[in-house]
Amino acid sequence: MSNVLILGANGNIAKLVEKQILTETDHHLTLFLRNAKRLSISDPSRETVIEGDATDVRSIVAALDGIDIVYANLAGKNIEDEAKATLAAMDQVGIDRLIWISTLGIYDEVPGNFGKWNHQQLDGGYLETYAAAAKVIENSGLKYTIIRPAWLSNDDIVSYETTQRDDPFKGTKVSRKSIADFVVRLINDPSAQVRHSVGVNQPNTDGDKPSFM
Template sequence: MSLMATVLILGANGKIARLAEKELLARTNHHLTLFLRNAKRLAPADSKRETVVEGDATDPAALQKAMVGTHIVYANLAGKNIEQQAKSVVNAMDNTGVKRLIWISTLGIYDEVPGNFGKWNHQMLDGGYLETYSAAAKVIEASDLNYTLIRPAWLSNKDLISYETTEKGEPFKGTEVSRKSVADFIVRLIDDPSKEIRHSVGVNQPNTDGDKPSFY
């Protein structure tokens, strides 16, 4: 177990974020700041270790205020304005001197998904999703932050922790991964923030190769 850190979770009501929050409370001593647009939607599970902050991730002032005293930012953001959110997060981190960022992206932003699955992934995600997530990733990668970009495969709700990783420049493996697996990877990075610095990491469940995920 690492030393106690303060972790700012952006988009704290997201499914992966909720799983990561639960694991962080169970497995670490870290303090969590839960940042989301509508604070009423989230009650802290442990009021001694959690603070809920209402704010919009496109608002650099709100982000900066939430980042004071933070060691690690974990961004679980989504939406058509994800590039704008990325710019606001980088700007706020630059202004507050916070260096460590864990950013959830998606598979396919580098056209790294091979074969028929890659074609299917394009069909499903082109037209406003891959393009915006790719643009957001470029913002993060152009920053001087100690970022880790996470590119999960298609997400399942399986009660299972089983995953392998690929690095940027390698072909993506598999078609699917459980949200629980992605949350486990995030918790490991938070607990050892020196891992995967300035890396973009694909995350998939082993032996799930195919033309599309099993649930399609």
């Protein structure tokens, strides 16, 4: 059993991770988000909600009491600041296992026409900030796993394959359920994919852009 802190707990993938953990494991969850009123918990014996700002080191430090693993489901233009605050808080408390959701394309690793299309969609402030946040994490001493999902769908399917940092990205889309499943696998086996940046896609979805676009 592990004590897991979820930063950005109101996100769609985070909610799927929460549900899967409660159903399949005996882990305890601390759910951290900016507005606690937005979140309802289903198992008060295993879940604690903390309201806080993910750019505030003191808020994160307070949430880290007794935590074994941090799963960050953060987003926004200030994600680099959130990465810096998360690392500073974890260093202060002495916790070193981090699972971090990023995005595809931060290393210019997406090939072909899909790579060009992805740049057209995400350049101009999104890829740049997510790449900067990933660099902060990779330059740390933490046992991190960065997850780079393909374009996300709400398909009711768990089907995915992975690539590593220096591999060409595969596929164009992946379900949020698949990313949640991968996160839960890492929580269940904290020694897996340590200091790796992992691309995650649904097999056989190659193309010039995701099928739902």
